[in-house]
Amino acid sequence: MSKNSTILTTVLTIALIAIGVWIGENINLLPIDASTNAPVYDELFKVLFTIGAILFLGITGLVLYSLIKFGRKPGQKGDGLAIEGNLSLEIFWTAIPAIVILFVGIYSYDIYDRMGGMQSLGASGHEHHAMNSNNKVWGGIGSSYSPGQTNKNEVLPPIPIEVTAMQFAFLFHYPEGDIISGELHVPTGQPVTMRMESKDVIHAFWVPEFRLKQDVIPGQPTILNFTPTKAGRYPIICAELCGPYHGGMRSTVVVEDSEKFNEWFNKNSKSPNLNT
Template identity: 60%
Template sequence: MASLLVSIPAAIVTLVLGMVLVLGGLWTGQNIKLLPVGASLNAPVYDELFRVLFSIGTILFIGVVGLLLFSLVRFRRRPGDLGDGLAMEGNLPLEVFWTAVPAVVIFFVGLYSYDIYDRMGGMMPLNQQGHHTMPTIVTNKRIWGGIGSGSVEAIVPAAAQAPLPVEVTAMQFAFLFHYPRAEIISGELHVPAGRQVDLKLEAKDVIHAFWVPEFRLKQDVIPGQPTLLSFTPMMPGRYPIVCAELCGPYHGSMRSVVVVEEPEIFDEWLRRNSNLPTKA
């Protein structure tokens, strides 16, 4: 058996190991379970990019570490060997390989990231207020570069239902949510499932960050600089809102919750807590 392995050309062994490494990295990236549940329409786009980058990172990490371990064992100094190593100068195929592979990987990641950014609406024209018109994401069969999940999201114009505007105020050490159409101020963010929500975020003192892991949303909130952030919640439930920017001694306790409710339940909450005068 050992003689058979020795007789196999090194190029074939390298090719087989490379194929196993690539397939293993792709499988790992597509089956990784590190992310929390995706509870918004925005989440699958971010998750797809994460899986692709995790696949590439896994392939590179295992490949580099494996090569180092192989070199440590294969080219270790044997007992009694006091001579110098072989004097080798230049290896054109190897130099082309280690230059071309990183270049191709970086080029692919750049194009793929641009594609994701475009599908998230980053390349859409600015509206009259100087902010990006936030799109709605719908399911569309699309596989980019042969790595997509097959159920990839595409950018389309916003749905007919008007977005829900909410003004978010971040301060040491709390979030306040104002619903201008109902004159409600709440310590929790209540939103209906399946409807786009437009947040206008503003900080009153220092820099904060609005982070909802299950929605794949993370946005800095800067004093004097109102920021618009849109998302569409899809899964009813309660999800934590965390300040992800160090903002003072009680930064760790600056938390709130977003409550995603069925539209009927949300409408009832809105009606029950509204401070607008009732019509006679």
């Protein structure tokens, strides 16, 4: 490689990375982030999108350049040069993807761990009727992560909710107030621990604004923990093809400040008020 083309390649590579990083920083494809999980997830999304943008632009650019530069010119006859093997090039194009994939793998694992994904599902027995807000139960996805923010001193107990999925609806049961609702109500800033089970086939509980998705399986309860951060109404979508009306299997999660949530809770609660 001549000195000039080395410089040109370096400059183009730096420009490519800069453009990729810029795209990754400025892309805005995700809905608003309404749980403590969301910023962690979005960080990974940004990194993956940056890598994807660099690869896409780099490869497409090289292909287009090669089409123009090395294409058959008018009047050219015969075959091109027979080139066989280039060890340093082969090492280079094996090493780069290997490093990228290893990095993505380790980083994804780290994000999954930070979101609490590596915690064991622990208590999955059926003793949930004995539950009260002091019981520490239902570990699992989303639980341990608490971002380095404000109320570290005041950790609220998680609200237990039992989720039942069936063709084609979700039902939410609050053991503490014996409330059954077709809509999920949760307060901002307080952890929620959901124990989910299906009555028939496999469904999946998905709230894009929370960046959380978890299968709901018949006969095998799954746990999903999260802490909502932004008030609003967000869609709950069944994300597992579960039958002819799968597309209509939707509900709503209503995130409210704790005052409004308590109002809703007390209004619907059948048992004496345990929420004070």
